[in-house]
Amino acid sequence: MLAPVLHVLPMTAIVRERSLPVAGRVTAHMNQRVNPTDVIAEASFAREHVLLDVARTFGVSTTVADKLVKVKEGDRLAQGALVAESGGFLSRSIRAPRPGRVMVIGGGQVLMEVGDAKIELRAGLPGTVVQVLPERGVVIRTVGALVQGVWGNGRIDSGLMRVLLEKPDDVLMADRLDVSLRGSVILGGHVRDAETLRVAAELPIRGLIVSSMVSPLIQTAYQMRYPILVLDGFGGMPMNSAAFKLLTTNKEREVTVNAEHFDRYSGNRPEVIIPLPFTNEPDEPEPYETFAVGLTVRMRRPPFAGMIGTISNLPAGLSLLQSGLRAPAAEVKLENGETVTVPLVNLEVVG
Amino acid sequence: MPASLVQTESILAIDVGAAVTRAVLFDVVEGVYRFVAAGQAPTTAEAPFRDIGIGVREAITALQNVIGARFLTPDNNLISPAQADGSGVDAVVATISAGPAVKTVVVGLLSEVSVQSARRLAETTYSRVVETLDLSDHRKPEQQLDSIVRSRPDLVLLAGGTDGGASRSIQKMLDAVGLACYLMPMEKRPMILYAGNQKLAGEVQELLGGHAGKLQISPNIRPSLETEDLAPASHELASLVMRLRERQIRGVDELNTWSAGNILPTAYAQGRMIRFLSKLYESTRGLLSVNIGASATTVAAGFAGDLTLGVYPQFGLGESLTGLLQHTDLDGILRWLQLDIAPNTVREYLFQKSFYPSSIPATRDEHAIMQAIARQALYLAVRSAQRNFPANGHSVRTELMPPLDLILAGGGAVSEGASLGQSLLLLLDAIQPVGITPLLLDQNNLLPSLGVAATRNSFLPVQVIESGAFIGLGTVISVSATAEYGEQVLRVKLAYGDGTEARADVKFGGLELLPLPSGQTAKLSLQPLRRADAGLGPGRSGSVTVTGGAMGVVIDARGRPLYLPADPVRRRELMKKWHHTVGG
Numbered sequence: 006m007l008a009p010v011l012h013v014l015p016m017t018a019i020v021r022e023r024s025l026p027v028a029g030r031v032t033a034h035m036n037q038r039v040n041p042t043d044v045i046a047e048a049s050f051a052r053e054h055v056l057l058d059v060a061r062t063f064g065v066s067t068t069v070a071d072k073l074v075k076v077k078e079g080d081r082l083a084q085g086a087l088v089a090e091s092g093g094f095l096s097r098s099i100r101a102p103r104p105g106r107v108m109v110i111g112g113g114q115v116l117m118e119v120g121d122a123k124i125e126l127r128a129g130l131p132g133t134v135v136q137v138l139p140e141r142g143v144v145i146r147t148v149g150a151l152v153q154g155v156w157g158n159g160r161i162d163s164g165l166m167r168v169l170l171e172k173p174d175d176v177l178m179a180d181r182l183d184v185s186l187r188g189s190v191i192l193g194g195h196v197r198d199a200e201t202l203r204v205a206a207e208l209p210i211r212g213l214i215v216s217s218m219v220s221p222l223i224q225t226a227y228q229m230r231y232p233i234l235v236l237d238g239f240g241g242m243p244m245n246s247a248a249f250k251l252l253t254t255n256k257e258r259e260v261t262v263n264a265e266h267f268d269r270y271s272g273n274r275p276e277v278i279i280p281l282p283f284t285n286e287p288d289e290p291e292p293y294e295t296f297a298v299g300l301t302v303r304m305r306r307p308p309f310a311g312m313i314g315t316i317s318n319l320p321a322g323l324s325l326l327q328s329g330l331r332a333p334a335a336e337v338k339l340e341n342g343e344t345v346t347v348p349l350v351n352l353e354v355v356g
Numbered sequence: 357m358p359a360s361l362v363q364t365e366s367i368l369a370i371d372v373g374a375a376v377t378r379a380v381l382f383d384v385v386e387g388v389y390r391f392v393a394a395g396q397a398p399t400t401a402e403a404p405f406r407d408i409g410i411g412v413r414e415a416i417t418a419l420q421n422v423i424g425a426r427f428l429t430p431d432n433n434l435i436s437p438a439q440a441d442g443s444g445v446d447a448v449v450a451t452i453s454a455g456p457a458v459k460t461v462v463v464g465l466l467s468e469v470s471v472q473s474a475r476r477l478a479e480t481t482y483s484r485v486v487e488t489l490d491l492s493d494h495r496k497p498e499q500q501l502d503s504i505v506r507s508r509p510d511l512v513l514l515a516g517g518t519d520g521g522a523s524r525s526i527q528k529m530l531d532a533v534g535l536a537c538y539l540m541p542m543e544k545r546p547m548i549l550y551a552g553n554q555k556l557a558g559e560v561q562e563l564l565g566g567h568a569g570k571l572q573i574s575p576n577i578r579p580s581l582e583t584e585d586l587a588p589a590s591h592e593l594a595s596l597v598m599r600l601r602e603r604q605i606r607g608v609d610e611l612n613t614w615s616a617g618n619i620l621p622t623a624y625a626q627g628r629m630i631r632f633l634s635k636l637y638e639s640t641r642g643l644l645s646v647n648i649g650a651s652a653t654t655v656a657a658g659f660a661g662d663l664t665l666g667v668y669p670q671f672g673l674g675e676s677l678t679g680l681l682q683h684t685d686l687d688g689i690l691r692w693l694q695l696d697i698a699p700n701t702v703r704e705y706l707f708q709k710s711f712y713p714s715s716i717p718a719t720r721d722e723h724a725i726m727q728a729i730a731r732q733a734l735y736l737a738v739r740s741a742q743r744n745f746p747a748n749g750h751s752v753r754t755e756l757m758p759p760l761d762l763i764l765a766g767g768g769a770v771s772e773g774a775s776l777g778q779s780l781l782l783l784l785d786a787i788q789p790v791g792i793t794p795l796l797l798d799q800n801n802l803l804p805s806l807g808v809a810a811t812r813n814s815f816l817p818v819q820v821i822e823s824g825a826f827i828g829l830g831t832v833i834s835v836s837a838t839a840e841y842g843e844q845v846l847r848v849k850l851a852y853g854d855g856t857e858a859r860a861d862v863k864f865g866g867l868e869l870l871p872l873p874s875g876q877t878a879k880l881s882l883q884p885l886r887r888a889d890a891g892l893g894p895g896r897s898g899s900v901t902v903t904g905g906a907m908g909v910v911i912d913a914r915g916r917p918l919y920l921p922a923d924p925v926r927r928r929e930l931m932k933k934w935h936h937t938v939g940g
Contacts, residue, residue: 006397007414009404028541054539056498109538116498116535155711220703238711240704267711269675270456270604272403292404305712308719328723329774330716350398351715 006333008294011303011353012153012276013247018289019151019278020135024142025126033143035136039128041163041261046126046142051106051118057099059089060113067113074115080107088115129161130261131280148286150255150279152236152248154214157264157275160232163190164211166279168256170194174243177215179204186210190260192252195241199225206231212262214252214277216244216311232264234275237311245303245311246340247355255279294354302337306351313355314339324348365446366438367812368427369805370415370611371622372399372408372452374651374674375714375768379415380805381423381445382816389819394800395419398714401454401605408454409607434614448615449808452608453622453651455601457484457669457676461509461546463529464490465516470552473577473584474515476744477551480590480665481597481621482652483511489532490516491525497532504536509546510600512537512568513593514560517553519579526552530563537567545569547596551577551589569603572596590665594624618811623647625807627656627665629817630764632810634658636818639761642749645803646734646787648767650674650713653733655741659749666741671733673726673769674713677706684732691920692728692785694931697721702728716772723774727782730769734786751790756836756916759791759891764826766798776906777938780829784910788918790836791891794903795829795910802826828874830905835913837888839864845888845913849881850902860911864888865919865930867937868911872904880909888913907938 029048033039060070074089076082082101089099105119132147167189169181177193179200190212191205197219205213212232220239236248261278268274272292294300296319304312308327314337324334324346332348339345366383377399381392395418400411416427416434426443427435435444460483464470471490478485486507489500504512512533516526537545548568550560557573565571574592578584598619602608612619620628630645635658637643645656653671657664669676670683680689686699693702705725709715717723742757751758765771765783773779779797802825806817837845846862850870858870872878880902887895902909914934921927 007400007405007410053502054498056496056501109535112531118539219700220707238704239707240701269402270406272406274403306708306715306718307722310708326716326718328717328719329778330718330723330772332716348716348718351712351718 006296006349008296008300008349008352008354010291010293011355012151012290013245013251013355014151014290015251016149016281016283016287017151018146018148018287019130019132020144020146020289021130022138022142022144023126023129024138025124027124028140029124031137031139031142033128033134033137035134037134038132039134039145040131041128041161043128044125045128045134048124049121050124052120052122053118054108055102055105055117055119057088057115057117058113059099059115062099063089063091063097065091065113070113071111074110076107076110076115078107078110081105082107082117127161129263130278131163147278147280148283149281150251151290152251152277154234154236154275154277155238155267156235157266158226158229158233159264159266160230161261161263161265162211162232163259163261164188166190166192166214166252166256166258166260168192168253170244170253173216173246173249177201182208184208190214190262192256194244196222197241198222202226202229202233205229212260212264214262217242232262234262234264234277242311246313247301247303252277290356294356296335296349296352296354301355302335302352303355304337304347304351305353309339309345309347312339314345317344365813367809367816368416368445368448369809370412370448370450370615371801371805372401372412372450372454372611373622373649373801374401374454374672375399375649377408377411377415378801379412379419380800380802381419382809382820388823389813389816390823391800391802391820391825393419393422395422399454407606408452409610412607412611436614447812448618449805449812450611450615450619451622451625451804451808452598452601452611452619453482453649455482455605455651458482458510458597458600459484459486459508460511460513461485461487461489461504461507463488463512463514463516463533464552465525465529466490467492469581470515470517470578473586474513474551476584477515477577477586477589477593478513479667479744480586480627481593481623482667482669484669489529497528500532501536501539504533505539508540508544511596512546512548514548514550515552515577517556517576518581519554519576521553523553523556526556527559530556530560534563534567537564547600548572549574549589549593549596551575551592570596570599587663590624594621597621618808620804620808622804623652623654623656623665623667625804626654627663627807629803629807629810630656630658631661631663632807632817634663635661637761641759641761643762643764644760644787645764646738646767646783647765647801647803648673648730648734648769650768653737653767655737657741657745657749659746662746664741664744664746664749666737666744668737668740671737673709673730673733675710677710677729680706680729680733683736689728689732691927692731692931693724694928694935695721695724696924696928697725701725705729726769727773727778731782731786734769734782738787756790757788760789760793762794762796763787763789764796764798764803766801766803770797771799771801775939776827776829777940778935780907780910781934781938784832784912785918788834788916789832790834790916792831792833792900792902794831795905796826797829798826800825828903828905830872830907830910831902832910832912833880833882833890834916835862835884835888835890835911836916837864837884837886837913839886839888841865841919843886845885846890846911847883847885848911850909851879851881852876853878862911862913864913864915866911866913867934868913869907869937870909870911872902872908874905876904877901878904878909
C-alpha cells in the first residue's frame, strides 16, 4: 500500500514554487540568490469596481449612451476625468469618481476598476531561483534541514532559532518568554494558554514552533502577526522525537518558519527550513513511498499519536484493532522497544 | 444500446470517495448479475499523489488479488473488453465524491421562491453556497459584482422567473454575473447553470456563453410559482460538476475515457438509484438512503418516484469536521457518547481527524467519539433533508420522520462499524424511524455504483439487489408513546414458520431483539398499551408479516423523538445497556 511521507530530514534539497494569486510582474531572475524576505514578484489588482450608468444618467437609450462615452477600454483615468458627455446646449458630463482603469464599455454603462491594491510576494525561503514562471512567480531551490508540521497560522518569517524545551512533552508558558528572545524564532513544546501567544507578540518574536496547541487557541493564533507552526496537532501531544532531535540540534541557527495553511490538494503545508552548507548536493525527497519493513513511521492517531517507530512486520490480511475494527495494519517497534499494531491508514513514513 | 444486447457484459465499477477508492466487479453468474467482489485503496486525489488514477489502480489491484483475475496490464493499463483467458472487463462505470466542496453562487429573483429552489438544487451536489443574489439584495450592482469575484466561485446557479414571465429583473442579474465572470482570469471562470425563465435562454447563451467556464441551460426549476421541478436541472448540474472535477483533479479525465462517459457524482448516482427503486417497488410510503462519507453525508428519499436528494459536505466526516461545530454545539455530539470522555478530547478529535480524513479509530475511546460524531452528523443531515420532503413525505408530527418502507444505509461510519449491532444503533439513534421499517446495510457501498451501472444495463441493479448484495439488519418496530420510563407499552408475539413463538413485554425506554434470521419471514402480533403507536396507529393492535435480518426483529421503545436523560451518568448507563442489547 502507498504511504504518504512526512518530511523530517537533516539534509535535503528543498524545491518550492512561490506564485502570485493573480497575474503580475516577476522581479526575480533566473539563478538569483534570494533571502526569505526578498520580494520576488508583485501584482496590483482592483479591490473594487464602479459602474457608471451613462444611459440612465442622461436618460437616453443604451445605443445612444455608448456613443457618448469618451474613454476606451483599458484607459487609466485620474479622479474627475471625463468619462461621458451628453452634448447639446446644456451639456452634462459623467466623470471618474476615483482614479482607476476602464474595464468594459457597453450596454450604456462603463465599468471601472478602482482602489488598486499591491501584492508583494516574498521568497519565503533562502535559495536560488531555478525557474521563472512568467507573470506568476518563481521556483526556488535550497539545501538544508526540513521539518514539516500539520497546522500554520498563514504567516511566514525567519530568524535565529532559540530552544525553550528540554523534553518533547514540555509545556511552553508565558513566564519562559523574556526580552532576550526578541527577534528570534522560538522552539517550544505544548501551548495551552493565550497569554503565552500574546507575550510572545509583545516581545516581539519572529516565529513560534510548537509541538501542539489546544484548539480554543486557534482564533488567537490567527491574530498573531508572527508565524505559528504546530508540528504534531491539537491537544496535549508531545513533539515527535524525529522533529525534536532535528530541531534541538540546530538551535541558534537561522531558520525560516513558513506557517502556511495545510492545503491537501496542492500539497503546500507548514514547514521549517534550515539552510545548511553542503559539499555534495542532495536529492529531493520522495513525496510518497510504499509501506515496507524497516521504514521509519510516525503514528497519526491515538493511542500512540506522534510517536516514531520502525515497521517490523506487515501481516497479510486484516488485523483486529482495540476499537473492534479490522484493517490492514503494520507491526511497529516503538523507540521504547514496545511493538504495537497500527492500521496503515494511521501511519505516515518519516523521511 | 438495448439492455438485452449488453446484458452479459462484465462491469467494473469504480467509486472514488474522499478517503477510499473502491473497485467493484459485477458479472453474470448462473444467468443473473451478481456482485462478485470488491477491492479498495486510499484515495489519491490529494497531495502527495494528486492523481486519482494511482488509487484507482491500487483498488483494482486489490480486487485482482481477491478474485485472482487480471484487469490491468503489466504497465497498468485497463484490459477491456474481457479476454478469452478471463482477464479484463467489458465495461467500466464510475462515481466520484472526492474533491473540495464546490463553491457556489446562487442567483435568483425572489428569496422565498426561485432562490429557495436554486438552493435546493445546490444541495443535490457537493456544494457550499458562498454568495446569494436576489431582488431583496439592496447592494449596488458593482458591489454585487465585487462580491461574486471575491467569492471565487466554481459554480453559479442562475434561476428566476416563471416560463414566459418577467424577464427584465433577470437580465440585471445576468449582467452582474457576466461582468463578474469577465473580470476573472480565464482559467478560473465558474461553470454556470441557467435554470430560469426559458424565454431568456437564447439571451443567456449570448450574454454568458463567452464568459463562463462552461454554460449549461436546463429546464426551469420553477416553471410556475406553484411548481418546482429540480430533476432535469440536477441532471445538468451533475454533468457540470463532473466537468469541474476534470478541471480540478488529475485522473478524472482518464476515468471518463475508461467509462466512455458513464461517470457521475456519487450522490447523484445514489439518488438516481433511490428514485428507480421507489418506482420499481411501487413504494407507497417512502424509501430512505443515507450515506455517511468523508466528503459529505448524503440523504436520498424517494416518495412515489419523487426524489429528494440532500448532499451535505458540512456533515462529512473528513476534512470538513473542523466546521461541524458551526452547525451544532459540542453537547449535540457529547449526548451520544456512551463513555465518559472530556469535551476537549472530542473537540481535538475533530481537528486531528480533519488532518487525516482516511485515518480510522484504533482505540475504544476514539471509536466511541467517531460513532458519536457520525450520529450527530447523520441526525443533522436527515433533519435538513426532511424539510425538503414532498407533501406525501411529511409526518403528522413535524418533529418525527414520516413512515418509510425501507432504510438503506452506507458510508464508512456505518459500513465499517465494529459490529452490525453498532451500525444498527447508530442508524436508529440518528434517523429515529417511526412505525415498521426494514433496515438494509450497504456494506460495500454498492448503491451509487448500481445507479451509474443502470445507464449501461437496466437489469443489473435489480438482479444484484435481489441476489442479496446488501445485508439485511432486520425489521425495526419503533414505538411512539406517552409513558414513564419503565412502564409497559407493548406486548409482542413473533410466530415463526415452524410453529414456535417468541414473546416480549416491552417497556418504555427499552430496546428488544427477537431473533429472525435473514431470508426468513414471520408473523408479528403487536398489542400496544397506553395508546402507544407501534406502526398500526395509536393504541391499535394487529399482525404484520416481517422479514428477518442479522439483528432479527428490533423493538425500539425508546420514544420518538428519542428520549435521552439529561443526567450524563444516567444517559451513559442507558446507552451502555442499549449497546449491550445489540451485542456491544
